[in-house]
Amino acid sequence: MRIRLDIAYDGSHFRGWARQPGLRTVQGELESALARVVGGDPRLVVAGRTDAGVHARGQVAHLDLDEEQAARLPRRRRDNDELDAIAALAGRLRGILGGYADVTVLRTSLAPAGFDARFSAVWRRYSYRLADATAGYDPLERQRTTYVRSILDGQAMDAAASRLIGLHDFAAYCKAREGATTIRTLLEYDWRRDDTGVLVANVRADAFCHSMVRALVGACVAVGEGRIGIDDVVAIREARMRIPETKVLAARGLVLAEVGYPADELLAARAEQTRNRRDAEDTAP
Secondary structure (H helix, E strand, O other): OEEEEEEEEOHHHOOOOOOOOOOOOHHHHHHHHHHHHHOOOOOEEEOOOOOOOOEEEEEEEEEEOOHHHHHOOOOEOOEOOHHHHHHHHHHHHHHHHOOOOOEEEEEEEEOOOOOOOOOOOOEEEEEEEEEOOOOOOOHHHOOOOEEOOOOOOHHHHHHHHHHOOEEEEOHHHOOOOOOOOOEEEEEEEEEEEOOOOOEEEEEEEOOOOOOHHHHHHHHHHHHHOOOOOOOHHHHHHHHOOOOOOOOOOOHHHEEEEEEEOOOHHHHHHHHHHHHHHHHHHHOOO
């Protein structure tokens, strides 16, 4: 039995998603809670591993249960059918995680045939909140908003972001990993100011390499401050080299907002296609 979990968390006090010995992580907290419900050694497969300090409101993971574990799923008194038991799992996990927890399971559902939280995904969407001197510093938002002291040109930042959209090698905006490709399709990238004056980035791509979103944000901040020009973000990308004028911004402003999947009948094919591509990357000379 494969179960889909929709998850949200405040990443401020986590050392990222992935389980690490002796460290508090999102995966570690959730798998510990799951073990109390279904027993054994449950392992989650996630749509996108987030770094330390990064938040999520639309994270997706899946969990495989054997027959013994499935039999331990919580049952609602008025309905004992299998689907109801799966839906009830989310409530049980929320109870274990506790009130006002910094991680929660929004819902649990029976995964469609062929579903893989990681490999079936066709895109991921992130948002990034950035307060400049125009918006001002709000201490109540400090856990999810990065603050810069300068006044930023939001229109220039938005123009620069639009130049980066498309299928490209984003090596200049990624932390290198041996054997892994940095070619990605950036589907959307734009900036706007919300009602409070905070600059909010919307970034959507088929996948992201390590630190890519925060590096893209840093490049646009350099544009907004006038340290580089609008078209320089493209020149940096084409040179495939980072420059001192652009920085990887803090994790606190970054939120994994949404993960997109194809229609149910296409899930298995998408997973196979993605897995084959990743396997080829990992074995590349």
